[in-house]
Amino acid sequence: MRHQFTITIDTADLLVxxxxxxxxxxxIEDFVESARPGFNIDCGVLSAVGxxxxxxxIAAARTKREEEGEIEFDDNPKVAHGDGGAYVQAWVWVNNNExxxxxGGHSD
Structure with missing residues (x-):
């Protein structure tokens, strides 16, 4: 069985x-060297969002899809790459009537 965890660093500054x-x-590498746990930790897959x-x-999503007040993007949205494209995390506005x-009801 494999267990994974993620560390999120919330900053718009890619260098930081x-x-x-x-x-x-x-x-993490220092911990593995000193503690010699009974498991392996791979740090080679760490990458920054953005x-x-x-x-x-992200640029394509903003240019083609962003509409203020309807579909908006954070400064560094998450991106999931797939075959033939990518998903870019966005905020989508839904009003009370929707x-x-x-x-199944209606809002006044």
Whole structure:
């Protein structure tokens, strides 16, 4: 069985995120060396949200899909790459009437 955990660094500054990521990886590697736990820890997969490969899909999503008050993006949205494209995390506005309609009722 494999268990995974994620550390989230919430900053718009990519350099800060990379420095924190590198320090976290170093701390984890130091722990493994000194404690010699009965399991393996791989720090090679640590990457910052907003990495270079994420910038093109984020820019495309903002240009093609962003509509103020309807669909908006945070400064560093999460990006999931797939075959033929990527998902970019966004905020989608839903008004009270739409919420009521989805519940089978109506809002005044």
């Amino acid at each position: 995120a990379e420095r924190v990521r590198d320090r976290a990886a170093g701390a 990495a270079d490969k994420d910038q093109a899909p 919420i009521a309609d989805s519940e």
